[in-house]
Amino acid sequence: MNDNVNILIIEDDEDINRLLCHIVSTNGYTPKPAYSGTEALIYIENQKWDMVLLDLMLPGLSGEEILRKVSTESAVPVIIISAKLKTETKIATLKAGADDYITKPFDIEEVSARIEACLRRYRRLSELPVNHQLYHKDLLLDTEAKKAFVKGSELKLTGLEYEILFLLMSSPKKVFTKANVFESVWHEAFHGDDNTINVHMSNIRHKLSKANPDEEYIETIWGMGYRLKT
Incomplete structure (x- = not known):
C-alpha cells in the first residue's frame, strides 16, 4: 500500500468524485474529496499533496484558477479531468502547468494508468543524483x-x-x-x-x-x- 501518497480530488459532481476516490483508493493511495474551488483552496493551503485531480467547471474558484495557483506555487502534478473537449482548452491547461488531460466520460482503467504514469515521473525526479x-x-x-x-x-x-x-x-x-x-x-x-x-x-x-x-x-x-x- 502507498498510504503516504495523498491525492486531492476536486470535482463538484458527487458521483464522479466518489468514483475517482474509489480509483485512487484501489491503486493504494489516499484520496481527499473537494467539491468546490473554494473548499479545494483551503486544503491546498493547509496540506502537502502528491497529486491533484482537477475538474475545470467548479463552483467558487474555477479549475483554471486552482491550476494557476498550484502550478505557480509548487511542483505538484495536476491531471485535468473535464468534459471540455476543445483542443484549445487542452492546450491552454497544458500551457498553464497541467501534466495531463483526461476527457469525460472517462475509462476507469485509463484514469488509473495515467495516475500511475504521472506519479512514476515525479518519483524519478525525486531520485535524481544528489549534489549534482x-x-x-x-x-x-x-x-x-x-x-x-x-x-x-x-x-x-x-x-x-x-x-x-x-x-x-x-x-x-x-x-x-x-x-x-x-x-x-x-x-x-x-x-x-x-x-x-x-x-x-x-x-x-x-x-x-x-x-x-x-x-x-x-x-x-x-x-x-x-x-x-x-
Missing part, C-alpha cells in the same frame, strides 16, 4: 533542489518542463526526436501526437527567453528534433 549540477551557458540545473536558474534567478518550471530540460542538458550534444523526448519523459509509446511536445517545449523556451531575452538555449533541428544550442 548541470550547466549550459548561464542556465543552471540543480538536481538536488530540482530547480533551474538563469543568471542566478530561479526559473519556475513544472515537473514535466524540468524533466525535459534535464533530458536535454544530460546529453547536450545529442539531437532528441519528439519520440525520444516523449518516451523518455512520459515513459509511454509515442504515437505521433506533436501537440503535447510542442506545448511543453514552447513553455520552456518562453520561460528561458523571459529570463534572458539575449540568449537562445534550445534549437530545433528541422526534420530531426531538439538539442541545446551552442
